[in-house]
Amino acid sequence: MTASLSGRLRDAVLPIHRRIDALPFFAALAGRTLSVERYVDQIRAMAIVATTLERAVSESPAPSVQRARSAAASRASLLLDDLTFFDRRGPLPDDPAPRAAALDLASEIMLAATERPVRLLGHLYVSQGMTIGNIVHRADASACAGGGPLGATWYRGHGEETGPRFRSFCSVLDDLALGEEGRQEAVASAASAVAGLERIHAALDPHAQPSRRFLATTFNPEAGDHGVPAGAAETAAALRAGERCLEEFPYFLERWGERGRRYTRSDVAWLASLGELSTDDVGHQVRWLAGLLARRGMPSLLLERQLLILEEELSAAAPSSRWSLLGDAARGLSARRLGVLSGAVTEQIAGAFVDSTENGSMAERHRVARLLLSAVADEWAGIPGAVAALTAWYRNDRLPASWNESVDVLVREAFAAAGRKPSGA
Numbered sequence: 001m002t003a004s005l006s007g008r009l010r011d012a013v014l015p016i017h018r019r020i021d022a023l024p025f026f027a028a029l030a031g032r033t034l035s036v037e038r039y040v041d042q043i044r045a046m047a048i049v050a051t052t053l054e055r056a057v058s059e060s061p062a063p064s065v066q067r068a069r070s071a072a073a074s075r076a077s078l079l080l081d082d083l084t085f086f087d088r089r090g091p092l093p094d095d096p097a098p099r100a101a102a103l104d105l106a107s108e109i110m111l112a113a114t115e116r117p118v119r120l121l122g123h124l125y126v127s128q129g130m131t132i133g134n135i136v137h138r139a140d141a142s143a144c145a146g147g148g149p150l151g152a153t154w155y156r157g158h159g160e161e162t163g164p165r166f167r168s169f170c171s172v173l174d175d176l177a178l179g180e181e182g183r184q185e186a187v188a189s190a191a192s193a194v195a196g197l198e199r200i201h202a203a204l205d206p207h208a209q210p211s212r213r214f215l216a217t218t219f220n221p222e223a224g225d226h227g228v229p230a231g232a233a234e235t236a237a238a239l240r241a242g243e244r245c246l247e248e249f250p251y252f253l254e255r256w257g258e259r260g261r262r263y264t265r266s267d268v269a270w271l272a273s274l275g276e277l278s279t280d281d282v283g284h285q286v287r288w289l290a291g292l293l294a295r296r297g298m299p300s301l302l303l304e305r306q307l308l309i310l311e312e313e314l315s316a317a318a319p320s321s322r323w324s325l326l327g328d329a330a331r332g333l334s335a336r337r338l339g340v341l342s343g344a345v346t347e348q349i350a351g352a353f354v355d356s357t358e359n360g361s362m363a364e365r366h367r368v369a370r371l372l373l374s375a376v377a378d379e380w381a382g383i384p385g386a387v388a389a390l391t392a393w394y395r396n397d398r399l400p401a402s403w404n405e406s407v408d409v410l411v412r413e414a415f416a417a418a419g420r421k422p423s424g425a
Contacts, residue, residue: 005183006170009125012187013194017133020198028206029137034144036086038206041095043082043154045102045200047221050076052106053123055222056113064176065120071172073165075127078154083221084258085150091219091239093212097203103217103225105196112189118182121173122189126197128169131157220266222259227273234272237317241310242268248309249302249367255393264306271310274329275322286329294378297389301374304333340377345417349373349410356406359399368394369410376414387411 020026025042028034054076057069086092112119134141134155145151158165178186214235216223229235242264246252252260267289274282286307290300307330314323341349350369354362371390378386395407 004170004174005176005178005186006125006173008183008187009122009173009190010129012191013126013129016191016194016198020194020201021133023198023201023204024206025201025204026137029140029144032140032143034140034206036144036146037092037095037212038204039141039144040083040086040092041098042201042204043079043086044094044217044221045098045204046154047076047079047083048099048102048217049105049109049196049200050079050127051222052109053120053127056109057120057124060113060117060120062117062120064178064182065117065124067176068121068124068169068172071169072124072128073131073158073169075130075154078157080221080258080262081153082145082151087219091214091235094215094218095203095208095210095212096215097208097210098200099215099217101196101200101203105193105200108192108196116185118178118185119189121176121178121186122191123193125170125173125186125190126193128166130197131162132166135162214269216266216270219269220262222262223266226266226270228266228269229272231318233317234314235269237313238268238272238310239265241272241306241313244309244313245302245306248305249371251302251367251371251393252298255297268306268310271307271326272314275314275320275325277325279325279328282325282329283332286333290333290378291383294375294383294386295389297393299371299374299386299390300333300337300378300383301370304330304337307333336381337374337377340380340418341373341414346370346373349413349417352413353406353410356409357400357403359403372407372410373414376411376418380415380418 025034025038028038054074057065057072060066060069109120109123112123134157138152138155138157141152141155142149173186176182213230214228214232216226216228218228219239229238242261245268246261246264252264256263271286271289274285277285286303290303293303294300307326311323311327311330314320314326338346350366350373353369353372354365357365359365360368372387372394375386375390391407391411395404
């Protein structure tokens, strides 16, 4: 057996790679007869796996994983660029079969990250090794994606640097001090990872006639598995509502870029699916999501506005009394917020903030004040960390000292008006 770790990894995955290359999907890709829908199915499935892997690796404290990560080229970013290109044409419905296989492999990655981080090395090797296999199909992928320069960046990889980058990555793996047990685990996980890829690509049979439908991963490969509307009219209305909320609050895109847009799309699609639930269940789900988002830097005001816009769009596209449940949930969030900080108090504190700094336009300052005040209300109402999660963006060294001081003053005044001290916010 080859002594180096990269050699042992290559020997473990090569037989399965050969089986994958013989699958109908790659025959159609090489013959340039693969449909755009099937091509996008593969890109989505690979994005599910790649985004999960990069998140797991970035969060792993294991020194060996961090060393390997430093030498690994990002694969997720290329896949997401390709999906953004296709999404601009309108979302294509998903085939549930390859999506399910991809989610299974993603679950395997997360389990490895939790229980045996060394197994992430095998998954990283397989991910990086695909760059070499993709080179063979660069022109084929471009033809199947539409013939232009966009939509096939994952297959093009890093151009002439692809080979040298992969060899450099392998050298880093070979230098890791893992011990024999760690090496065996890495090799076993690589074989398992490539077997997962085989299951995904077997499900991508171009001759199959799948029952396509919109899924959470249609809009966001990082969304996992949750409900979205079944009807095309409801889906289109939800996506319009998401875009309107992004326009009203550019904060999403300013802070998270296209990732913010993807999560807006999958979240608003899920919110639209809540119309089938009872009033109590909708309220419970919305309050749960509001707490989750507020702790991640998205005050409940954002969800409140998204729900009201969504109610409006859905009512116009598919009139039904059930959409009022979404508006009622939004009004519940509003009542909680105003119960902490009344409209008059909010207006007074926001006005003082707008007048205290000249950073940004007046409209931008008003938006920031509204979000900060909502975060204070969220924290006062029992969502710890809501203010800190927002001020991580709106109060830091990249901003003028006068702005940071104005943010501090607003937060202090808002907590004082709410009758509570900041308590570490």
